Amino acid sequence: MLKEITPKSQDYSQWYVDVIKKADMVDYAPIKGFMVIKPYGYRIWEFIQDAMNREFRATGHENAYFPLLIPENLLLREAEHVEGFSPEVAWVTIGGGEPLAERLAVRPTSETIIGSMYSKWIQSYRDLPVLMNQWSNVVRWEKATRPFLRTTEFLWQEGHTVHRTAEEAEQETMQQLEIYRKVIEDELAIPVVPGRKSAGERFAGAVETYTLEALMGDGRALQIATSHFLGQNFAKAFDIQYLDEDGVRKYGWTTSWGASTRMIGGLIMVHGDDKGLRMPPRVAPIQVVIVPIAKNKDAEAVSAYVKNIADELGREFRVRVDDRPEFTPGYKYNDWEMRGVPIRLEVGLRDMANQSVMLARRDTGEKTPVPAAGIAETVRQRLDDIQHTLFQQALEHQKSHTVVVENYRQAEEYGYRGFFEGDWCGRGGCADQLKEATGMTIRCLPLDRQPLGTGCVVCGQPSTERMLFARAY
């Protein structure tokens, strides 16, 4: 085990790696680019799943599961889609010891195989809309990988829907984007900027891609969820047709939307500090840890006092009593701080005598004695406050690192760290030049902004778009 966590300011990448190791979230697998998600990390994923499943069901979606392997001919159906994904597809060519007649792709995403099934299932306008989601793993052969942020295999959910009209499909696309915003801001306490992707950054095969962009602690952007309006591109490629009320056969309009374990990487980078993780209470595997402090002769008395408190809190919160005899209290404080547990209660003889406990907040580091009576209410308030404080701190960071510019060169004085906002003429050439010169890419065209009319930040020509650009993960 590492003894210390590298300070963020010294080396942000090393800090990130140290934190995920110290927090016991992941381990590197024996295959390059793959990782094992350990129970403490996986539990966070389960909370995200719970929150999303609630929202998906409330909007009429059902979970289903489609195959891991996709026959090559299906993957080839949609031209842009193949072109976008083929460089990173892993292929299965042998099964049961025999070479396969047709090689099988390990899914990089499931539009193709789901589209082929939808075409069988849909006959009439009465079969629409089809609203499904699947929780799965996907594989994209990446050259540079980092735990959670970009791994060869990752876990995600992918929603796939078919609609009767373009309007309904567009509405679905926006509705799902809003669900992501809600879960990511309310549960993970990560503020995001919703926007539309520029043509160059669009999902392969989509008509429009919408995104949520978050700003990390080091000033780089992270695309944290996307929702795609696919038009009739996939409906045509997979022959998804229905007979409409007017007796005419028509192509359906499809959408897809996804969010992955990358969100956990965002969670770490947005909230973590030099002591380790800081977990937002709503997705914290352990919300309250209680550390009893007692010499041998007092152990029994303290333990009884702690048990009462733990029982009361355990009815409402996720509580852990750390009574491991082999570690000192100081060790335990550090240990749980690395794991980001929002509230720590230190309980010894002094507290017992005062009928109180010492409450330490992970977000602020503040330590205050609080009465044992009404402890559940106190903890409830503090957890709410921590959830709120983490979001506010992240929002402050985002706001203070968002700069409006009239020319992209102004970003240089900020070291290209942060979100930069400016006008864009809409031409891909300017986007390319921006990237070439600065390493920054267009993160999105924010939904609620209009061009200021100051001219494209790259070429100065009349602008049609307002864009958010940054260096990204």
Next chain:
RNA sequence: CGGGGCGUAGCGCAGCUUGGUAGCGCACUUGCUUUGGGAGCAAGGGGUCGGGGGUUCGAAUCCCUCCGCCCCGACCA
């Protein structure tokens, strides 16, 4: 794919220049003492030195070769 670095105990490393019984710290096991911010003492266990080949009486160390990992670039939902 280009440039650089590294593979020695679970983790982090020394040893290699100049070949001669494989070491240190942490972790682990046992016992005793400890416990309000990373406890102490004592006794233990743990290694095909990344793989293969060569030189040599003898290779972690020298030579050849293969493999893997990390960082920087390029590429990228």
